Amino acid sequence: MTLTGITVAVLGCVDSGYVVRTPCGNTATVSTGSPIHGARVVIDPGHGGPIYTGAVGPNGLVERDLNFTLGQAVIDELNRRGIPTISTRTGNYPTLISVRTLFADAINPEALVSIHHNAPTPAGSNTPGTEVYVQSTASGGVSADSARLGGLLYEAVTTALAKFDGITWGRASTAGVLRVLSSEGRDAYGMVRRPAIPAVLVEYGYLSNPAEAALFTTDAYISATALATADAIDAYLNTERSGTGFVEQPRFFNPQPSRIECAEPTLE
Numbered sequence: 001m002t003l004t005g006i007t008v009a010v011l012g013c014v015d016s017g018y019v020v021r022t023p024c025g026n027t028a029t030v031s032t033g034s035p036i037h038g039a040r041v042v043i044d045p046g047h048g049g050p051i052y053t054g055a056v057g058p059n060g061l062v063e064r065d066l067n068f069t070l071g072q073a074v075i076d077e078l079n080r081r082g083i084p085t086i087s088t089r090t091g092n093y094p095t096l097i098s099v100r101t102l103f104a105d106a107i108n109p110e111a112l113v114s115i116h117h118n119a120p121t122p123a124g125s126n127t128p129g130t131e132v133y134v135q136s137t138a139s140g141g142v143s144a145d146s147a148r149l150g151g152l153l154y155e156a157v158t159t160a161l162a163k164f165d166g167i168t169w170g171r172a173s174t175a176g177v178l179r180v181l182s183s184e185g186r187d188a189y190g191m192v193r194r195p196a197i198p199a200v201l202v203e204y205g206y207l208s209n210p211a212e213a214a215l216f217t218t219d220a221y222i223s224a225t226a227l228a229t230a231d232a233i234d235a236y237l238n239t240e241r242s243g244t245g246f247v248e249q250p251r252f253f254n255p256q257p258s259r260i261e262c263a264e265p266t267l268e
């Protein structure tokens with residue numbers, strides 16, 4: 001971690017300090033920093049910076065900030081339980097998917113959880129529309145570790161959300177724990193495809209849905225979902241349980257290559 005609190009992967013050492021991979025994917029030399037050792041979990045709050053805001057709710061709530069708030073609450077809860085946890089993004093700055101996953105693999109934790117909130121809203125439902133995207137193996141099957149982590153997260157998060165009364169949730173008919181594949185048959189999302197470690201991406205709910213967007217502004221939502229997420233990760237690390245919500249049929253999606261406009265945060 002650099003002097004300004006940015007978590008970076010160290011590529012090498014030179015006389016003047018450490019060569020690191022910057023959030024925008026460049027190399028830079030920093031004079032000093034604090035090493036990150038022994039993290040068992042990496043949390044990835046999706047999006048960041050002025051351009052990559054993610055979804056924006058009808059109430060103005062920005063996904064970038066919501067993911068960060070929830071991510072910090074999860075990190076605090078896991079650290080409190082003695083499960084060392086670190087973030088791919090420690091402030092409001094952009095950082096590339098390839099940089100996030102390089103950092104996560106360098107830490108080599110037991111689990112990587114990417115936090116997102118979904119849009120646009122599908123049909124209304126009286127059950128939450130949480131989705132968890134899990135990893136494929138090299139041979140094209142489902143990664144057992146990623147699926148178990150995903151099932152535990154899905155079970156805990158949907159159980160926690162269902163306790164909020166009177167909300168009409170957005171929910172796709174195929175919601176659950178599933179793989180999302182490109183037409184080439186690979187995992188569509190880089191946060192799932194790139195890491196060598198077990199990884200999942202969680203879409204907690206629909207920020208585009210006014211009823212959910214209102215809920216997401218509350219401390220009750222953050223604390224309930226942070227606790228559920230920490231419980232699921234704790235169960236993944238410390239039990240053999242496998243969770244629920246598996247959807248056999250993969251979904252197909254081809255992400256558009258996005259133009260990259262990335263302003264580096266100050267490293268020191």
Ligand SMILES: [Zn+2]
Binds near residue numbers: 047
């Ligand atoms: Zn997102």
